[in-house]
Amino acid sequence: MFVIILGYAAIKKVNMYDNFVEGATEGFSTILRIMPTLIGLMVAVGTLRASGALELFVGLISPFMKAIGFPEEAVPLSLMRLISSSAATGLLLDIFKTHGPDSFLGRFVSVMMSCTETVFYTMSVYFLSVKITKTRYTLAGALFANFAGIIASLLITRSIF
Numbered sequence: 001m002f003v004i005i006l007g008y009a010a011i012k013k014v015n016m017y018d019n020f021v022e023g024a025t026e027g028f029s030t031i032l033r034i035m036p037t038l039i040g041l042m043v044a045v046g047t048l049r050a051s052g053a054l055e056l057f058v059g060l061i062s063p064f065m066k067a068i069g070f071p072e073e074a075v076p077l078s079l080m081r082l083i084s085s086s087a088a089t090g091l092l093l094d095i096f097k098t099h100g101p102d103s104f105l106g107r108f109v110s111v112m113m114s115c116t117e118t119v120f121y122t123m124s125v126y127f128l129s130v131k132i133t134k135t136r137y138t139l140a141g142a143l144f145a146n147f148a149g150i151i152a153s154l155l156i157t158r159s160i161f
Contacts (some may be wrong), residue, residue: 048080070154073099077095085118092109092110105154123139
């Protein structure tokens with residue numbers, strides 16, 4: 001692929017170095033614009049985990065989740081997945097250590113991680129980088145899609161395993 005891109009640029013007589021430098025400059029300025037948002041998200045995730053607020057919330061909704069057949073061990077992962085992929089991966093690894101990756105819960109959370117997205121991170125980074133301030137129905141649609149992904153992953157895992 002690298003050779004094809006270089007070959008195509010050479011055929012079109014494109015100044016590859018200048019375009020590369022221009023793109024890198026734009027990328028660096030984008031990073032500087034979104035850095036405060038990224039730091040805010042990291043602080044929020046750290047605060048949720050360290051303060052015990054996440055465990056408190058999970059404790060409050062666990063009886064409901066148990067009643068509908070949703071594994072309560074997956075609730076923190078479902079919530080954290082909305083904010084941070086790295087925090088969700090840490091929770092996923094904790095589930096793997098406790099229950100094993102080949103358990104029903106391990107398979108379910110693996111499928112769930114593939115069927116969901118880090119909504120708040122993605123919206124903040126992408127919308128901020130292109131300066132979109134009016135998100136309209138994006139958050140509601142993304143949360144609905146995430147919820148559908150969680151339910152679908154549970155149903156798929158139950159039907160296959």
